Amino acid sequence: MQLLLFFHLVKGLLARLLLVLSVVCLLSLFSTPTVLAKQTKSQSSTVLKFCIEDTEFPPFNYFIRENGKPTAVSDGYDIELLALVFSSTAFEYEIQVRPWVRCLHSLRNGSIDAAMSASLNAKREIDFRASEAYYYLTPSYFYLKSSFISEPIIEKLEDLSKYGQVCGIKGFNYVQFGWPPHLGLIETPYMSHLSDMLKKNRCKFFLDRKESFYGTLALKQHDLMPPDLVSRPTPNNVKESFHMLVSRKSLHQDMILSLFNASVRKMESSGELAKLLNKHQQKIGANRYAEE
Numbered sequence: 001m002q003l004l005l006f007f008h009l010v011k012g013l014l015a016r017l018l019l020v021l022s023v024v025c026l027l028s029l030f031s032t033p034t035v036l037a038k039q040t041k042s043q044s045s046t047v048l049k050f051c052i053e054d055t056e057f058p059p060f061n062y063f064i065r066e067n068g069k070p071t072a073v074s075d076g077y078d079i080e081l082l083a084l085v086f087s088s089t090a091f092e093y094e095i096q097v098r099p100w101v102r103c104l105h106s107l108r109n110g111s112i113d114a115a116m117s118a119s120l121n122a123k124r125e126i127d128f129r130a131s132e133a134y135y136y137l138t139p140s141y142f143y144l145k146s147s148f149i150s151e152p153i154i155e156k157l158e159d160l161s162k163y164g165q166v167c168g169i170k171g172f173n174y175v176q177f178g179w180p181p182h183l184g185l186i187e188t189p190y191m192s193h194l195s196d197m198l199k200k201n202r203c204k205f206f207l208d209r210k211e212s213f214y215g216t217l218a219l220k221q222h223d224l225m226p227p228d229l230v231s232r233p234t235p236n237n238v239k240e241s242f243h244m245l246v247s248r249k250s251l252h253q254d255m256i257l258s259l260f261n262a263s264v265r266k267m268e269s270s271g272e273l274a275k276l277l278n279k280h281q282q283k284i285g286a287n288r289y290a291e292e
Contacts, residue, residue, distance in 0.1 A: 048086065048093040048252060049112040051103035052078060055190065058215035059280035060117045060135070060242075065219075077280045078116040081134070084276075085263040091252075100171050110249025114256055118245045121175040129248060131257055133241035134264045135277060137209035138233055139177040141166075144198050145228040157234050158183060164204030167197050176240040177207055191216045195225055209240065211286070218285040 052061040052074065060077045063070035074095060086093045096112060106112040107128055120130055141160060143152065152163050157178040160166050168174060168185035179185070186203050188194065191213060194206040210231055217225055244260055246253045267273040 046091050046252065048091050048114075048256065050082060050093060050095050051098055051106060051112045051115040052076075052095060052117070053100045053103065054097045055099070056216070056219065057117055057212055058219040058284050059277065059286055060212070060215075062215075062219050062284065075280075075283075077135070077277050080276060080280070081264075082116070084267075085260055089259065104245075107245055107247045108249075110247050112247065113250040113252060114244050114246045116244055117242050119173045119176060119240055119242055121173050124173075124245065127248070128245040129253055129257060131244035131246065132261045132264055133243055134260075134268075134273065135242050136239040137211050137242065139174075139207070139236075139238070139240050140210040140213075140231045140233050141177075141205050141207055142194070142198070142213070142229060142231045143205045144226055145230050147198070147201075147204060154232070154235060157236075160205045165202065167194060167203035167206035169194075169208070174207055176238065177234050178236045179207060192220055195229060198229070199226060207234075211281075215281070215284060215286040 056062045056070075058076065061074055061079060062076050064073045064075050065071070074097060079095065082093065082095065096106075098106065103112070103115045104127075107115055118124065118130070124130070141154070141157070148163075152160070154160060158180050161183055165186050166179075166183070168179075168187055169191055170187040170189045174181075174185070185207070186197070188197060191208065194208060194213070197203050197206065210233075213231075244256075246256055250256065264273065267276070
């Protein structure tokens with residue numbers, strides 16, 4: 001009888017012990033993921049991927065020069081702005097240099113998160129999410145004064161075609177210029193070739209953003225610019241806004257846009273954004289063309 005009572009007592013104690021162990025195990029199961037999540041975050045942080053154009057778009061992105069030759073190190077307004085916005089966050093980031101067409105393709109398939117220095121058109125606004133504007137350029141047309149007896153009368157941009165062929169950069173967006181797409185352009189992949197195309201009479205005009213064109217001349221120390229090269233703002237005289245394009249497939253699209261837009265607004269109101277742009281214009285020597 002005593003043996004039976006002892007057996008039931010031990011059985012009861014074991015049952016209580018098993019219950020306590022079960023509770024401890026359950027608590028462990030619920031608490032472990034939080035610890036693992038913190039460890040995972042500290043051991044392998046997310047890397048945000050940004051794309052810039054490989055042909056350079058000074059002063060916004062360009063390669064640092066050594067003895068007049070480009071290195072593989074990128075610099076510019078875009079590069080420094082990304083550092084100011086994202087370097088203090090918990091996210092790592094990298095900048096990939098690609099042809100502009102590949103930047104847009106990578107945005108569509110989500111292999112990069114965002115691309116810098118993009119103008120907008122209807123298709124881009126559908127395909128991507130755009131940040132607030134963070135700088136503005138002047139759409140312009142250029143020509144050689146020596147090619148005309150008197151200054152061409154251009155009331156709307158398509159009037160250029162009355163005088164001859166018009167050149168532009170392959171893959172660039174000219175919607176904000178007011179150039180009708182059906183008229184087409186003679187295209188070159190390199191901005192620095194545009195003035196040469198005028199001299200060789202391949203076209204009578206070319207289209208470009210005034211600030212980035214002169215930035216390219218300064219960066220490449222292109223002193224062979226024709227002395228009679230004339231630039232005029234397009235007839236609509238509307239400044240063209242430039243944005244960061246964010247992939248709709250990026251897992252971090254909301255965070256990227258929120259951080260970038262907030263930083264741009266703050267820097268714009270404090271004057272830091274204008275100082276940053278001026279810094280890189282001076283760095284490449286583009287200010288000497290300011291009055292052109």
